[in-house]
Amino acid sequence: MRTVFRASLRTHARRYVAASIAVIASVAFIVVVGVLAAGAKSGLVDGTGSPYRNADHVVSPAVWPGSQMDLDEVIAFTERHGENAAAIGRGSLPAHLDGRPLSRILVAPIARSPEQRWQELVTGRFPATEGEAVLHNWFAQAQKIAVGDRIRIGEGASATDVEVVGVVESPAAGAMASAYVTWPQYVQWRDHPLHLGSVAVRGDIVGPLPDGAKVQSPEEFATEREAKMHDAVDTWSLMPLLFAAIAVVVSVLVIANTFSILFAQRMRDFALLRCVGATRRQVVGSVRREAAAVGVLASLIGVLVGVGLGYGLIALINAVVPTARSGIVNTRSPVMSAIAPEPAAFWPWLLGGFAVGVVVTLVAAWLPTRRVVRMSPLAALRVGGSTDAALDARTATGRTRLALAALGLVAGPVLLGTAMAQDNTGLMLAGGAAVAAGVLLVGPMLVPRLIRIAGAPLGPAGRLATANAVRNPRRTAATTASVLVCVTLTTAVLTGSATMRAASDAERGVEHPIDVALTSPEAPLGTDLLDRVRRTPGVEQAMPVDGAVARVSGLDDPIPVLAAPAAAQVARDGGAFARVAPGEVRIDPNSLTDNPSSDPIDFGGGDEVTVRVGDREARLRVVVGVRSTHELHEASGWGPAGVVAPETLAQLTDSPQPQAIWVRATTGADALQLVGALDELAGPVGAEVDDQLQARAAEDRTLGNLTLSVLGLLAISVAIAVIGIANTLGLSVLERAREHAMLRALGLTRRQLRRMLAAEAALLSVVATGLGTVIGVGFGWVGYETFVERARGEVPLQVPWLQLGAVVLLAALAGLLAGVLPARRAARVTPAAGLSLD
Numbered sequence: 001m002r003t004v005f006r007a008s009l010r011t012h013a014r015r016y017v018a019a020s021i022a023v024i025a026s027v028a029f030i031v032v033v034g035v036l037a038a039g040a041k042s043g044l045v046d047g048t049g050s051p052y053r054n055a056d057h058v059v060s061p062a063v064w065p066g067s068q069m070d071l072d073e074v075i076a077f078t079e080r081h082g083e084n085a086a087a088i089g090r091g092s093l094p095a096h097l098d099g100r101p102l103s104r105i106l107v108a109p110i111a112r113s114p115e116q117r118w119q120e121l122v123t124g125r126f127p128a129t130e131g132e133a134v135l136h137n138w139f140a141q142a143q144k145i146a147v148g149d150r151i152r153i154g155e156g157a158s159a160t161d162v163e164v165v166g167v168v169e170s171p172a173a174g175a176m177a178s179a180y181v182t183w184p185q186y187v188q189w190r191d192h193p194l195h196l197g198s199v200a201v202r203g204d205i206v207g208p209l210p211d212g213a214k215v216q217s218p219e220e221f222a223t224e225r226e227a228k229m230h231d232a233v234d235t236w237s238l239m240p241l242l243f244a245a246i247a248v249v250v251s252v253l254v255i256a257n258t259f260s261i262l263f264a265q266r267m268r269d270f271a272l273l274r275c276v277g278a279t280r281r282q283v284v285g286s287v288r289r290e291a292a293a294v295g296v297l298a299s300l301i302g303v304l305v306g307v308g309l310g311y312g313l314i315a316l317i318n319a320v321v322p323t324a325r326s327g328i329v330n331t332r333s334p335v336m337s338a339i340a341p342e343p344a345a346f347w348p349w350l351l352g353g354f355a356v357g358v359v360v361t362l363v364a365a366w367l368p369t370r371r372v373v374r375m376s377p378l379a380a381l382r383v384g385g386s387t388d389a390a391l392d393a394r395t396a397t398g399r400t401r402l403a404l405a406a407l408g409l410v411a412g413p414v415l416l417g418t419a420m421a422q423d424n425t426g427l428m429l430a431g432g433a434a435v436a437a438g439v440l441l442v443g444p445m446l447v448p449r450l451i452r453i454a455g456a457p458l459g460p461a462g463r464l465a466t467a468n469a470v471r472n473p474r475r476t477a478a479t480t481a482s483v484l485v486c487v488t489l490t491t492a493v494l495t496g497s498a499t500m501r502a503a504s505d506a507e508r509g510v511e512h513p514i515d516v517a518l519t520s521p522e523a524p525l526g527t528d529l530l531d532r533v534r535r536t537p538g539v540e541q542a543m544p545v546d547g548a549v550a551r552v553s554g555l556d557d558p559i560p561v562l563a564a565p566a567a568a569q570v571a572r573d574g575g576a577f578a579r580v581a582p583g584e585v586r587i588d589p590n591s592l593t594d595n596p597s598s599d600p601i602d603f604g605g606g607d608e609v610t611v612r613v614g615d616r617e618a619r620l621r622v623v624v625g626v627r628s629t630h631e632l633h634e635a636s637g638w639g640p641a642g643v644v645a646p647e648t649l650a651q652l653t654d655s656p657q658p659q660a661i662w663v664r665a666t667t668g669a670d671a672l673q674l675v676g677a678l679d680e681l682a683g684p685v686g687a688e689v690d691d692q693l694q695a696r697a698a699e700d701r702t703l704g705n706l707t708l709s710v711l712g713l714l715a716i717s718v719a720i721a722v723i724g725i726a727n728t729l730g731l732s733v734l735e736r737a738r739e740h741a742m743l744r745a746l747g748l749t750r751r752q753l754r755r756m757l758a759a760e761a762a763l764l765s766v767v768a769t770g771l772g773t774v775i776g777v778g779f780g781w782v783g784y785e786t787f788v789e790r791a792r793g794e795v796p797l798q799v800p801w802l803q804l805g806a807v808v809l810l811a812a813l814a815g816l817l818a819g820v821l822p823a824r825r826a827a828r829v830t831p832a833a834g835l836s837l838d
Contacts, residue, residue, distance in 0.1 A: 016294050019258045019361075023298035024305060025723050026255070027357035031306025034349020036313060050118040051088045052218035055200035060221060062214040073210035074196040075187055084203050086111035089196035090177045093189060096152040101686050102143060102679075107153060108177035109186035110134070116200060119180060123147060124166025130185045134166035139178040142676035153179065158189050249485060255364035257478040259291065263365075288365060295361030299354045306353060401441055408438025420785040428786050432779055436488070439775065443477030443484075450767045451476065458759060461752050464743075465759035468736070476764065479725055483768035483811065484775075490807060491776025496783050498798035509572030512637045512692035516663040516678055519560060519639035520687045522549060524657035529685055533661055536677050538669035541570050546656035547649065552585075552642065553610040560641040560659035561585065561611060563649040570664035578643050585611060585620040586643040588690075611642070613652040620648065637692035638662065665693050722765070726818035729761055733822045741831045750827040757823035758816050765815025769808050777804075 052058050059077065061068050078087040087109055095102040110127060111117045117126060122137055124147045133153075135145060145151065149164050162181060170176040186194070198221070205215060216224070263270075270283050415431030418424065439446070448470035455466030469476055518525070518533065525544065533542045547562035568575035580586050607622045641660060649656055665674055671693045682689045733740070740753060748756075777799060784797045 016262070016290075019255060019262060020294055020298040020301075022255045022258050022723055023295060023357050023361055024302040025719065026360065027299045027302025027353045028306035028309060030353035030356055031303055031349055032310045032313065034353065035307060035310025038349070051086070051116075052198075052200045052221060053118065054115045055086070055202055055218055057201045057205060057215050058198055058218055058221040059201060059205075059209060059213050059215055060198040062212050068195075068197065069210040069213050071190070071194060071196060074199060075190070077207070077210050078183070078196075078199055080207050081199075081201055081203075083113040084201060086113065086116040086200045087183070087196045088198050088200065089194065091186070091189060091192055091194035093153050093192050094155050095179075097143060097145065097149070100683055102151070102683055104688060105139070105153070105178035106176075107179045107181060107186065107189070109183045110180040111200075112183055113202070116202065119168040119170055122167045122169055124164075127165055127180070127182050127185075130182055130188075131160065131162055132165045133162040133179045133181045133185075134168045135164055135179050136176060137167050137169050138672060138676075140164070140167050142672075142679055151179075153181075154189050154192060156191075158191055160185070160188070252360055252364055255360055257475065257482075259365045260478070261475065263287065288362065291361050291365035292358065295358040298361070299357030302357055303350050303354050307350070405438045405441035408434040408436075408441065412436075412438060416782050420782060423786055425786065428782060432782070435775070436485070439484070439771075440477075440481050443481060444473040447477045447480050447767060447771075448473045450771065451763050454767050454770075455759070455763050461756040462759045465756045465763060468756070469760050469763050480764050480768035480771075483722070483725065483765060484772045487769045487772030487807065487811060488776040488779065491773045491804060492779040492783065494800050494803050494807070495777055495780025495798070498800040498803075499780070499784050499796075502796070502798045505572075508696060509574075510576065512696060513567075513571040513573040513575075513577045514637045514662050514690075515570075515572070515665045515693045515696070516675060516689065516691040517637060517639040517641075518661040518663070518678060518682045518687045518689055519641050520659050520685065521557070521559060521640060522686060524659060525661060525685065525687060526658075529681060529687075530658070530661055532681055533663060533678065536674065536681070538665055538674035538677075539663055540666040540669075541664040543567075543570050543662055544658040545660040545662055547641065547659040548613045548653040548656055549659065550642070550652065551612045554607070561613070561644050561649065561652065562638075562641050562660055563644055563646045563656070564662070565646050567662065570662045572664075577638070580623065580643055580645045580648075582645045582647045583618075583620055584623050584645070585609070585648070586623050588638055588641070611644075611652065616652050618648060618651055620644070637690055639688055639690040661687075669693070671696075722814045722818050725761055725764055725815060726822065729757060729819050729822040730825070733757070733826045737826070737829060740826050741829065741833070744831040754823040754827050757826060758819045761815040761819030761822075762812050763815075765811045765818070766808065769811035773804055773808060 059069075074087060074089075078085045090106045090108045092104045093107050095105045110119065114126075119126075119134070121134075124134065127133055133151075140146070145164055147164055147166060150161050151164065152159055152161050154160055162179075162185070168180065200218070209215065270287075273283055274280070412431045412433075412435030415427050415434060417431075419426075419428035419431055451469050452466055455462050455469070458466070518529075527544075530542060530544055533539060543564075543566065545562045545564045545567075547560045549558050550561045551558050552561075564575070564578040566575070567578035571577065577586060608619055609622055611618050611620050639660065644652075663678065665671075671691075675689065675691045675693060678691075679689050744750075744753065780799075781797055
């Protein structure tokens with residue numbers, strides 16, 4: 001049998017190329033997922049964890065979000081460790097340039113040890129003493145500040161003139177600031193509201209931790225923060241496993257179908273071996289050794305291809321996708337991490353991909369082999385072709401298959417309905433798997449009928465293609481199953497991401513209703529400023545907001561109180577945040593926490609404060625959150641001002657003046673340029689600029705990048721499925737060579753033959769895509785009911801019909817492309833040569 005084994009590999013090498021391509025694509029997909037996942041996780045540490053990259057420990061609040069460490073204790077802890085500790089945090093301070101007031105800027109400390117400095121120097125040098133600072137590149141460009149200029153930071157006794165000695169970039173969006181100063185300089189401003197959220201420590205921890213703190217490794221810290229930002233799910237751990245599972249399922253379907261066709265075509269060879277004395281065991285052993293050889297060689301090639309594609313995709317993503325280096329400053333959005341160009345610790349994926357390729361090949365070859373050798377040699381010699389048959393409900397196998405399919409199609413929807421009612425993720429996954437299994441089991445009955453319906457309007461070549469496509473129902477169902485799985489997942493992801501984007505937009509509209517606010521804490525804003533703001537590129541609408549400068553108990557500095565009954569013109573929430581009941585004042589907690597006081601306001605809301613304008617005053621209740629249809633949201637973004645009802649403002653003053661300008665940006669406006677331009681307009685008149693536009697842009701990029709990553713991985717799955725269609729057609733061309741020759745002899749032209757095979761591929765692809773789209777939209781709706789409504793509230797299900805139409809069109813084109821080579825190969829064979837084939 002060794003001779004037979006070697007001869008079979010030589011004789012059928014061309015046919016095994018098809019199976020090898022399927023294995024290579026599957027293994028490469030798994031390795032690509034591993035490389036991208038490792039790169040993304042390394043990039044997470046390089047981005048979110050860049051301030052901690054050379055640390056041994058990270059000290060942070062024990063509960064995050066939800067608690068913070070005492071500032072004095074963090075300062076004492078940091079100073080106790082000297083150069084081995086770098087505190088990470090920011091403070092919002094007033095600043096002036098050549099006497100011109102700037103908006104309040106974010107100031108952060110820079111590590112004393114060069115090894116712990118995570119900022120990347122663009123020009124100049126790092127600060128060495130007090131009175132020196134480096135600026136973030138974006139802030140320096142926006143304010144036209146160069147190395148050597150001096151700016152004044154702080155106010156009162158702590159105001160300090162600092163010299164700009166360098167310009168830096170920041171890879172960590174969550175820790176970016178406008179200016180970075182030395183640690184001793186930073187703590188001198190402790191009478192201003194400073195924040196220190198964590199401490200990176202090299203070496204051993206000395207002394208007690210700050211109260212309410214915990215210690216983690218840098219990797220654990222970065223992973224936990226990213227997990228919390230994604231609803232406590234470690235995205236980079238779960239997503240690779242999900243797509244690896246998809247790859248395995250699709251691979252098994254494609255490889256099993258390929259081997260099934262291969263072995264069916266070799267039925268006479270197996271029968272002859274049995275007739276000359278080979279036992280079933282010997283035949284099965286020889287074939288499985290062939291499968292093992294193909295699996296090992298193809299898996300090795302797949303690993304190499306996967307590594308190359310993985311590194312290539314990392315380079316492409318880093319080249320075209322915006323990262324934290326986009327200059328987004330002053331944002332509270334999730335961190336946007338680049339993918340590390342040299343991912344670490346992805347070798348388990350290499351071993352796993354190789355093992356999966358070999359095991360899947362052996363498993364995929366097992367069932368077709370058993371089916372072939374189960375027939376007697378004489379029967380196999382008479383049949384000499386495919387053993388596939390339609391699903392017959394009269395046989396025991398058919399009845400079992402139909403019973404299991406019915407169970408899945410009945411139990412699946414029940415589980416899905418229960419999951420939607422109880423918001424149960426486990427039941428949702430179980431129900432989805434049951435429905436998918438039921439559809440796959442009933443495929444040999446369902447898919448041929450759908451193909452007949454789809455092929456009915458076609459001409460003679462189309463009718464021949466339809467007949468060929470439904471001739472072997474099991475093979476047809478297996479071929480379309482891989483495409484069906486991929487399209488179902490793609491459609492569900494598209495539907496889910498569209499709904500999540502709509503839900504996120506609605507929620508962000510409540511949380512950040514104003515894109516950009518220009519607020520004057522003193523003098524009213526003139527109409528000339530309003531005109532210049534409206535003429536600024538990127539401004540869709542700008543409205544003046546009347547108010548008056550007031551003294552508020554609990555705040556040291558005066559703030560404007562504003563009334564904006566027409567805020568719906570510019571607000572993303574339709575003006576809900578500005579609709580305040582008489583006797584209430586709504587406060588932006590993120591801006592007013594910068595106003596120190598010995599008797600601070602409870603920013604959870606509920607405190608009563610005295611608001612005084614001139615000799616008039618009112619006792620008002622503080623409200624912070626804005627209630628949507630789902631929950632209470634913390635709204636911010638209109639600057640250091642209180643929002644009151646028009647009746648309340650009339651009670652405080654008879655002559656309100658424009659104290660703020662609220663801006664709504666055009667769709668797709670460049671956030672950096674727009675905010676920089678408005679900042680230039682606001683500075684000379686003493687107005688402060690608060691923008692949520694950059695946070696919105698960062699969140700849009702984060703969601704967009706996640707969606708693109710998912711769709712990119714699913715696209716690779718679809719490519720594997722299309723390879724399956726090409727394999728089926730290519731092997732069918734070999735199997736039906738005499739039939740094609742007969743058709744040519746009866747008058748079918750080469751063009752008609754190519755058209756017939758192209759139509760067959762397109763039918764397989766379109767039917768699988770259409771069925772997958774319907775099921776995928778259903779799964780998307782289930783996910784919406786289970787996840788989105790629970791997390792985001794009442795948001796309508798968004799079905800991206802245009803994108804789904806593009807998926808169907810692309811699938812049809814992919815099917816046509818899959819049939820090109822087999823059609824050309826079949827058309828090249830002359831009728832005489834084809835009729836002489838056995």
